[in-house]
Amino acid sequence: xxxxxxxxxxxxxxxxxxxxxxxxxxxxxxxxxxxxxxxxxxxxxxxxxxxxxxxxxxxxxxxxxxxxxxxxxxxxxxxxxxxxxxxxxxxxxxxxxxxxxxxxxxxxxxxxxxxxxxxxxxxxxxxxxxxxxxxxxxxxxxxxxxxxxxxxxxxxxxxxxxxxxxxxxxxxxxxxxxxxxxxxxxxxxxxxxxxxxxxxxxxxxxxxxxxxxxxxxxxxxxxxxxxxxxxxxxxxxxxxxxxxxxxxxxxxxxxxxxxxxxxxxxxxxxxxxxxxxxxxxxxxxxxxxxxxxxxxxxxxxxxxxxxxxxxxxxxxxxxxxxxxxxxxxxxxxxxxxxxxxxxxxxxxxxxxxxxxxxxxxxxxxxxxxxxxxxxxxxxxxxxxxxxxxxxxxxxxxxxxxxxxxxxxxxxxxxxxxxxxxxxxxxxxxxxxxxxxxxxxxxxxxxxxxxxxxxxxxxxxxxxxxxxxxxxxxxxxxxxxxxxxxxxxxxxxxxxxxxxxxxxxxxxxxxxxxxxxxxxxxxxxxxxxxxxxxxxxxxxxx
Numbered sequence: 303x304x305x306x307x308x309x310x311x312x313x314x315x316x317x318x319x320x321x322x323x324x325x326x327x328x329x330x331x332x333x334x335x336x337x338x339x340x341x342x343x344x345x346x347x348x349x350x351x352x353x354x355x356x357x358x359x360x361x362x363x364x365x366x367x368x369x370x371x372x373x374x375x376x377x378x379x380x381x382x383x384x385x386x387x388x389x390x391x392x393x394x395x396x397x398x399x400x401x402x403x404x405x406x407x408x409x410x411x412x413x414x415x416x417x418x419x420x421x422x423x424x425x426x427x428x429x430x431x432x433x434x435x436x437x438x439x440x441x442x443x444x445x446x447x448x449x450x451x452x453x454x455x456x457x458x459x460x461x462x463x464x465x466x467x468x469x470x471x472x473x474x475x476x477x478x479x480x481x482x483x484x485x486x487x488x489x490x491x492x493x494x495x496x497x498x499x500x501x502x503x504x505x506x507x508x509x510x511x512x513x514x515x516x517x518x519x520x521x522x523x524x525x526x527x528x529x530x531x532x533x534x535x536x537x538x539x540x541x542x543x544x545x546x547x548x549x550x551x552x553x554x555x556x557x558x559x560x561x562x563x564x565x566x567x568x569x570x571x572x573x574x575x576x577x578x579x580x581x582x583x584x585x586x587x588x589x590x591x592x593x594x595x596x597x598x599x600x601x602x603x604x605x606x607x608x609x610x611x612x613x614x615x616x617x618x619x620x621x622x623x624x625x626x627x628x629x630x631x632x633x634x635x636x637x638x639x640x641x642x643x644x645x646x647x648x649x650x651x652x653x654x655x656x657x658x659x660x661x662x663x664x665x666x667x668x669x670x671x672x673x674x675x676x677x678x679x680x681x682x683x684x685x686x687x688x689x690x691x692x693x694x695x696x697x698x699x700x701x702x703x704x705x706x707x708x709x710x711x712x713x714x715x716x717x718x719x720x721x722x723x724x725x726x727x728x729x730x731x732x733x734x735x736x737x738x739x740x741x742x743x744x745x746x747x748x749x750x751x752x753x754x755x756x757x758x759x760x761x762x763x764x765x766x767x768x769x770x771x772x773x774x775x776x777x778x779x780x781x782x783x784x785x786x787x788x789x790x791x792x793x794x795x796x797x798x799x800x801x802x803x804x805x806x807x808x809x810x811x812x813x814x815x816x817x818x819x820x821x822x823x824x825x826x827x828x829x830x831x832x833x834x835x836x837x838x839x840x841x842x843x
Contacts, residue, residue: 303517303668303702305478306332307355307443309781312367313827314801319794324361325374328421329409331675332362334682336424337412339433342689348429348701349689352671353437353478356465357779359422360830363469368419375410379403381608388607394628398612401631426470435701438466438474438513441831444778445731446504447485447719448740450492450747453754455507457771457838458778461831463511475703476515477508480780481731482577482722484518493732494740505565505572515562515573515706517668519722523563523576523715525555557715560656560663564711573711575702577722581667584648592641593678594618597633600626601677611679634680642687650695662709666702731783739783739799746774746806754840757813766813768834769824773806776828802828 308324316322339350361367382403389395417424428434440446440458449455459477466474487503508516557563559576585591592598600613603623613626649665656663674681692699723730732740750771757763777799785795805824812819 303351303353303666304335304671304674305353305355305439305668306358306671307353307439308358308361308672309779309798310357310361310442310776310828310830312361312364312829314798315794319791321367321370322374324367325371326676327672328362328371328413329375329378329406330679331672331682332421333409333412333417334675335671335685336417336421336428338682338686339428342433342686344431345433345699347704348432348435349699350434351437351476351701351703352425352434353439353476354425355439355443355478355480356462357442357830359465359469363420363422364829371413372410372419375406375413378406379410381610382406385605385608385610394630395612398629398631399610402610422469429470435476435703436466436470436474437476437478437702438462439478440480441465442775442779443480443781444775445480445483445728445780445783447483447721448494448728448732449778450494450744451751452502453751453839453841454747454774454778455502455504456510456841458775459507459511460838461775461834463513464833464835465831473512475513475706476517477513479504479516479518482517482519482522483720483728483731483780484516484522484717485719486717493728494737494744503566505567505574508572509567509570512570513572515575515702517575517577517666517702518717518720519726520559520577520579520582521726522717522720523555523557523559523574524579525553525557558656559666560652561661561713562664562706562709562711564714566714566716571711573706574715574717575664575666577668578652578665580652581645581648581665582669584645585667585669585673589618592645592684593673593681595637595641597630597637599629599679601679634683638680638684638687642684642691645684645688646691646695646697649692650697653697661712662705664700664705664709730787731780733787736783736786739777739786742799742803743774743777746777746803749810750774750839753810753813754836754838758836758840763813764836765821765825766809766819767836769819769821769828770806770809770813771834771836771839772828772831773802773809773824775831776802777806 308327311320311324314320382399385399386396386403389399413419425436429436439462441461442458444458446455446458449458463474484504485501487501487506489498490501491498559578562573562575564571565574583591585593594615596615596617598615599611600615601611603613603626604611612629614629616625616627652665653663674685689699720726721728753767753770757767782795782799785791805828808817808819809824811817
């Protein structure tokens with residue numbers, strides 16, 4: 303299971319934060335992944351489930367982004383060519399620069415000639431050919447359990463489904479919940495306002511959109527502590543208390559992630575799958591995960607002029623970039639073979655250990671798509687070998703939808719409020735450093751709902767209301783809180799949120815007649831989801 307997501311970066315900075323995040327992922331992850339899938343034999347059923355967030359789809363299909371991506375590739379080609387000249391007296395490094403130049407030429411050729419500058423179309427063909435099953439997500443990757451109202455949760459999901467239908471010509475079966483964040487139905491004390499109210503469970507919204515399944519983290523189903531990659535990467539999160547609910551430290555439930563379950567709804571059955579913890583750590587862990595192998599390319603050390611990467615991990619325990627040794631591509635193949643063998647054997651052993659019961663066991667192994675190729679340079683090659691070896695080891699590779707078609711859930715359960723973040727709760731997204739964002743979001747959400755009822759029937763105001771909805775959706779993106787809490791791009795995230803808040807407030811004033819808004823300029827900056835249905839915000843539960 304892969305999850306592809308980049309926040310909305312169109313015309314919002316380039317480097318070190320902004321559009322280059324998207325271009326790097328396109329060049330190093332998405333295009334190599336598509337090419338890898340095309341090289342594999344066509345399977346009898348889809349063998350990968352892949353979430354593509356609506357906000358990512360909108361950017362990949364945008365004419366401006368397509369042109370800028372080509373410019374980016376030409377820039378990389380130029381940097382590689384200059385490095386070849388600069389390192390002419392260093393044969394090993396010059397050869398690496400030549401490899402980079404050849405790789406960018408291949409990516410450019412594939413993008414232009416094979417895919418016609420249309421990566422969304424390439425993913426659509428993979429799905430139409432039965433190679434993958436694509437899931438939807440919330441429109442802008444909004445953190446659903448912390449949104450302030452039923453209408454705003456419904457809008458994130460409904461607009462996400464509409465975007466999927468527009469791009470893929472069919473309705474989605476599954477959804478990747480942003481950050482695997484889930485909440486059950488029932489009474490709720492809003493941690494932002496302190497107000498008590500009833501709210502619907504996430505599964506009720508999914509059932510309303512005809513979605514069949516979603517994924518949660520392992521502890522949501524199995525119980526136990528949610529010690530995961532976020533804690534390992536950001537140790538300072540350990541002492542932070544849960545912001546609202548969450549299963550941190552709950553006892554074992556007796557359930558297992560090796561099967562799917564039905565979640566309580568009023569009618570339609572919605573299935574839930576749980577992320578397998580062992581396979582997740584095997585790839586993600588910085589202590590013993592595959593990407594930390596000494597012979598793999600080091601991500602963090604870059605050439606001071608070109609930004610190209612010439613070094614290997616060397617020692618996963620050392621953060622001294624000065625001690626990194628030169629990358630040797632010829633040493634990599636053997637490591638990929640050993641690591642892929644180990645992963646395949648792990649999968650096989652897990653399935654054998656959990657078979658023989660009243661269900662057919664499944665290992666659900668979700669990862670961020672951008673890990674493969676971008677963060678972990680050799681990741682796409684590793685994945686291809688895994689996909690080739692699993693069937694030979696007697697393991698059926700299947701999508702979640704294909705599994706569900708043959709294995710309807712046999713048990714109905716309730717789930718606790720949770721996420722796949724640190725502690726299994728909301729602390730990454732809601733904490734003292736991000737509370738101010740949520741207070742602003744609450745105010746904007748309330749106004750949007752009121753305006754949809756009061757002004758929704760006035761045709762002349764529809765463009766203003768639609769643009770206000772776009773700005774609200776972008777304010778609700780979970781990326782801003784994540785970047786603030788983890789200090790990865792704190793100033794950028796704060797600035798981006800304030801930009802969307804400022805546009806929202808200007809549109810609010812324009813709708814209420816206090817001033818004119820630069821609607822055309824705003825629509826050019828934030829042009830996603832062209833046909834937003836404002837009535838989504840005006841409907842009552």
